[in-house]
Amino acid sequence: MTEKTKTDPSRRPIWTGNLTIGLVNLPxxxxxxxxxxxxxxxxxxxxxxxxxxYQKICTKDQKVIPWEEVAKGYEVSKNMYILFDVKELxxxxxxxxxxxxxxxxxxxxxxxxxxxxxxxxxxxxxSNETYSLLLAALQNKGKAAVGxxxxxxxxxPVLIHAYKGSLVLTTMRYSYDVVNPQEYKELRNLDKPKKQxxxxxNKIIEDLSGEFDIxxxxxxxxxxxxxxxxxxxxxxxxxxxxxxxxxxxxxxVALRETxxxxxxx
Amino acid sequence: xxxxxxKVKFTNLNKIIFPLEKITKKxxxxxxxxxxxxxxNILLNRAIVxxxxxxxxxxxxxxxxxxxxGTPSWVKRVEIYSKTTKRHTNYILCNDLDTLIWxxxxxxxxxxxxxxxxTTREKPDFIFFxxxxxxxxxxxxxxxxxxxxxxxxxxxxxxxxIKTSGKKGLHIIVPIKPSPSFEQTxxxxxxxGLQLTKENQLVVSxxxxxxxxxxxxxxxxxxxxxxxxxxPYSLRAKPKALVSTPLEWSExxxxxxxxxxxxxxxxxxxxxxxxxxxxxxxEF
Numbered sequence: 330m331t332e333k334t335k336t337d338p339s340r341r342p343i344w345t346g347n348l349t350i351g352l353v354n355l356p357x358x359x360x361x362x363x364x365x366x367x368x369x370x371x372x373x374x375x376x377x378x379x380x381x382x383y384q385k386i387c388t389k390d391q392k393v394i395p396w397e398e399v400a401k402g403y404e405v406s407k408n409m410y411i412l413f414d415v416k417e418l419x420x421x422x423x424x425x426x427x428x429x430x431x432x433x434x435x436x437x438x439x440x441x442x443x444x445x446x447x448x449x450x451x452x453x454x455x456s457n458e459t460y461s462l463l464l465a466a467l468q469n470k471g472k473a474a475v476g477x478x479x480x481x482x483x484x485x486p487v488l489i490h491a492y493k494g495s496l497v498l499t500t501m502r503y504s505y506d507v508v509n510p511q512e513y514k515e516l517r518n519l520d521k522p523k524k525q526x527x528x529x530x531n532k533i534i535e536d537l538s539g540e541f542d543i544x545x546x547x548x549x550x551x552x553x554x555x556x557x558x559x560x561x562x563x564x565x566x567x568x569x570x571x572x573x574x575x576x577x578x579x580x581x582v583a584l585r586e587t588x589x590x591x592x593x594x
Numbered sequence: 595x596x597x598x599x600x601k602v603k604f605t606n607l608n609k610i611i612f613p614l615e616k617i618t619k620k621x622x623x624x625x626x627x628x629x630x631x632x633x634x635n636i637l638l639n640r641a642i643v644x645x646x647x648x649x650x651x652x653x654x655x656x657x658x659x660x661x662x663x664g665t666p667s668w669v670k671r672v673e674i675y676s677k678t679t680k681r682h683t684n685y686i687l688c689n690d691l692d693t694l695i696w697x698x699x700x701x702x703x704x705x706x707x708x709x710x711x712x713t714t715r716e717k718p719d720f721i722f723f724x725x726x727x728x729x730x731x732x733x734x735x736x737x738x739x740x741x742x743x744x745x746x747x748x749x750x751x752x753x754x755x756i757k758t759s760g761k762k763g764l765h766i767i768v769p770i771k772p773s774p775s776f777e778q779t780x781x782x783x784x785x786x787g788l789q790l791t792k793e794n795q796l797v798v799s800x801x802x803x804x805x806x807x808x809x810x811x812x813x814x815x816x817x818x819x820x821x822x823x824x825x826p827y828s829l830r831a832k833p834k835a836l837v838s839t840p841l842e843w844s845e846x847x848x849x850x851x852x853x854x855x856x857x858x859x860x861x862x863x864x865x866x867x868x869x870x871x872x873x874x875x876x877e878f
Contacts, residue, residue, distance in 0.1 A: 576607045576608065576620050577604055577607065579620070579624065580604065580607075580620065580623060580624055580627065581599055583624050583627040583628050584599045584600060584627055584695075585599065586628070587627050587628060587630050587631060587691065588599065588691070590631045591630065591631055591634075591691060
């Protein structure tokens, strides 16, 4: 079991190619950086513990359909589909361009994090000199390079910036993937706060101001599951305490205190 | 959080049990959890009787001797045969915290104990004086009588313990090594009562005189096999959620207001005047 989860770096790049700025060419490798550390479970058959698998079943005659007979359908209206052959779609897949084209440089902090999608670590590919040059320049200026990349079947806007002595590439969302909050009428008709109230609010915020520290946060659900897994591996019997309701929590506090006292006796 | 603190599954925690004070079942359970370290050793190995109020104290409650249907297997029970009713009864033994919590969850507001333990059931280990004032006599007069009784017991070299009944009176207990019969302890209490009637005209000690206004009844009749008294630290099914509270004799001498001994105050009370009652069982 992993203890406090530091993520091990992958040794396999998910993409190799070149970054181009005008005439400058920088060969790079792309490594995954973000892992969603959920705990994954496999579905098993309860009675014999055997793994279960998925099959595609035709909704009309309940027959299992082999992959060769699978097509993709685009729903035009309810139950009306335009049929695409899987090969047909593969043919028009965006060209897996081996190039990240940089179009401009912006202030890194001016980009709204709302648009951030996923981050990757860029590694030099026998190009240490140029890599460290770009890294140092971005660092000094607090700038990020804006460009485009095609990963698998999708083209993304990207931002490249300096992070802990490396170049990090972040794929971005398109503006049409993000809802503008002002679409909500309720938000367009908010009350103007009174100055006095605003002063108080400002004061509270100042008093409670601090540094953001991600280490303060921990996924309690994941932690509990890891504890149970540890116990199960050791063959201990698990009694699961269902998440107590608010009122039961107080009773649990009293219970712990009493159990402690009774133990002393 | 994988540990399990109690085997009890709580139900209807928000139900109001004491309507006047809006005290919920949750608060009742919390009370019994917190008082457990003080009450459990007294309940130990006594065949208890419950006074249950599933719908709150303003609705009809009921006494229960037999362990109810659905009693979990981990609740200890003792089967006792009664010669008078010629019936077997499965009494509950509240020997652990889980059972106490389970009883509270059953809305067993009042817990009543016999004056003997199951190991020597026919030999009492408690001698019991019930001091019951009939209005307009009040706690003040009951207190005066309790001090007279203590005085008599002191002179016989017997250490005694006092508690409020949680209603209007006071209870005195003399812990003894189980050896005399209930007949003997009953006679002993009756005799002291009769002596007091001669010394103090407020005191009566015969059942026929109990309802006379302004009198203090020193009841000896509970000193019988199968009879029960309210347990120390038991809540009482009265509007203000009073507790039958063990007191120091010094507190009695200063004067007390029974209403001050309730579900809220007793949880916070540090004093444990009956702490050593079971280690002080005396030769009688």
